[in-house]
Amino acid sequence: MEAYKTMLKQGILHPQLLRVLGETGHMDHLMISDSGMPQPLGKERVDLAILPQLPRLLDVLSAVTDVLTVEKVFVAEEVKTVSPRYHSKLLKALKPTGAEIVYIPHARLKELSNGPTLRASVRTGECTSYSTVILQAGVPYGGDDLT
Template identity: 40%
Template sequence: MKKTGILNRRLAGELAGLGHGDGVLVCDVGMPVPDGPRVVDLAFRAGVPSFADVLDGLLAELVVEGATGAAEVREANPGAARLLAALPALELVPHERLKELSAGARLVVRTGEARPYANVLLRCGVFF
């Protein structure tokens, strides 16, 4: 049994299978989940687990070379905007464009976040 890091066996397994350039959509409960990508749904109740907690856990285990979020987050959800601002090579696009781009993700991790625009498409990098 793992004693640190992501303990959810399904999520840990999906993360282990990611490679350079793969996309991981971390999203709130309101984001439409596209057909195609594998989905790990962590949502339990509104707000649980939070976008911040899930993103923090993922960033501790993934190499991220870039990220895309919705431009609307700046005004609608300043807390999420601050989290996204710390990501490498962040690009903000209209929310509709983010939804289009999410269809190409390899993995979707759905949180319980119930505040608007708490969504980000992470692009995996390499550790060397």
């Protein structure tokens, strides 16, 4: 990858992540994973992990949901009992999106991460058990032409 300079003033600066978000369409899935989640073969991976817990998944999720319309979020149901403090933080982070939260077994989340609707995966340095989420893109508009 050649050197990249940005003149962006705020928001996501990572060029690959910006491109992936711009290419994501309605109903596409985007996985934001912890550092240990198996990454799907044959799908684009944006690897942000630098060190354990860097960057944190919730920070990446916040940056992504600031620019991407999300209508549904798939979460491992195990997070409720294994990582309850993280689960509370996750719910708080997702509340502004208004997205439907769908709890599924972690094994099903792994299957979904290899499905045909997965656009890409974003790997973080997160080390919290069952923290991976899969976002389903929505549309930022609706209704009739107002002009």
